[in-house]
Amino acid sequence: MHRLTGKVALVTGGARGIGEGIVRRFVAEGARVMITDVLSAEGAALAAELGEAAAFCAHDVTDRGQWQAALDATEARFGRLDVLVNNAGVIVFKRLDDLTEAEIRRLVDINLMGVIHGTQLAIPALERAGGGAIVNMSSADGIAGANSLSVYCATKFAVRGFSKAMALELGPRGIRVNSIHPGGIFTPLANPTNVPRELYDKGFWIYPAGRAGDPEDIGAAAAFLASDDGKYCMGTELAVDGGLNAGHYYMAMPGAPKPPA
Numbered sequence: 001m002h003r004l005t006g007k008v009a010l011v012t013g014g015a016r017g018i019g020e021g022i023v024r025r026f027v028a029e030g031a032r033v034m035i036t037d038v039l040s041a042e043g044a045a046l047a048a049e050l051g052e053a054a055a056f057c058a059h060d061v062t063d064r065g066q067w068q069a070a071l072d073a074t075e076a077r078f079g080r081l082d083v084l085v086n087n088a089g090v091i092v093f094k095r096l097d098d099l100t101e102a103e104i105r106r107l108v109d110i111n112l113m114g115v116i117h118g119t120q121l122a123i124p125a126l127e128r129a130g131g132g133a134i135v136n137m138s139s140a141d142g143i144a145g146a147n148s149l150s151v152y153c154a155t156k157f158a159v160r161g162f163s164k165a166m167a168l169e170l171g172p173r174g175i176r177v178n179s180i181h182p183g184g185i186f187t188p189l190a191n192p193t194n195v196p197r198e199l200y201d202k203g204f205w206i207y208p209a210g211r212a213g214d215p216e217d218i219g220a221a222a223a224f225l226a227s228d229d230g231k232y233c234m235g236t237e238l239a240v241d242g243g244l245n246a247g248h249y250y251m252a253m254p255g256a257p258k259p260p261a
């Protein structure tokens with residue numbers, strides 16, 4: 001459990017949900033972590049709870065000036081940057097017909113442009129540290145399409161492709177780039193109407209896992225990719241999706257799951 005001792009990470013969208021799961025796992029693995037988010041109260045509270053190993057920096061990933069400030073703050077506080085986790089993201093569940101231009105631009109600005117800005121601006125700090133790792137949060141919806149998520153899917157497919165291209169460019173410079181593809185994880189983003197867990201899981205009967213995942217599941221995957229355990233992973237797309245994208249069921253045939261009563 002100490003695979004990240006001596007490492008310094010910056011985790012965007014780290015104040016809650018999957019980002020919080022990553023922050024907690026990284027600290028448990030010995031890392032020091034700069035939590036960044038637009039949710040200042042939540043981010044500061046998490047950093048305070050975790051003590052010396054964590055700090056918080058208010059940071060909107062769509063703003064390049066704020067990116068530079070967050071990266072500078074990380075080096076100033078912890079002396080280096082070894083790992084960048086581009087996790088911050090937003091979702092809108094609507095048919096394409098019903099999405100406004102503002103919603104479309106926000107999805108692209110945060111989910112895609114935020115990852116591009118962060119990756120580009122973090123390269124000098126990662127090189128100063130002698131190399132490192134970038135973990136980009138795509139989605140199961142970055143591997144297969146989903147209704148009500150057309151533009152979200154477009155951003156997550158783009159993050160997957162960007163990660164592979166960056167793995168090629170940055171691998172020879174000692175920086176590994178990989179993407180994670182979560183399925184449904186029980187967080188505020190994926191559960192906007194706050195359905196209780198037991199009821200929520202029923203909607204996932206179609207997954208081989210038969211339930212939603214937890215932020216800790218993604219924290220474990222991110223720790224693997226960020227640590228030396230993942231040192232030969234470059235351009236890897238790591239599905240952590242309860243089997244969602246393993247294939248599809250023939251419902252009338254043996255081996256398919258049964259819908260909940």
Ligand SMILES: NC(=O)c1ccc[n+]([C@@H]2O[C@H](COP(=O)([O-])OP(=O)(O)OC[C@H]3O[C@@H](n4cnc5c(N)ncnc54)[C@H](O)[C@@H]3O)[C@@H](O)[C@H]2O)c1
Binds near residue numbers: 012036
């Ligand atoms: N929960 C899921 O089922 C699921 C599945 C696949 C992928 N993902 C991806 O995982 C990532 C985290 O999602 P989550 O479920 O934890 O959501 P969440 O809403 O619980 O957390 C996302 C965090 O990102 C922050 N954020 C939003 N816009 C930001 C901005 N402009 N700048 C900085 N921070 C910003 C939010 O304040 C929040 O703290 C997202 O990229 C999401 O697309 C989630």
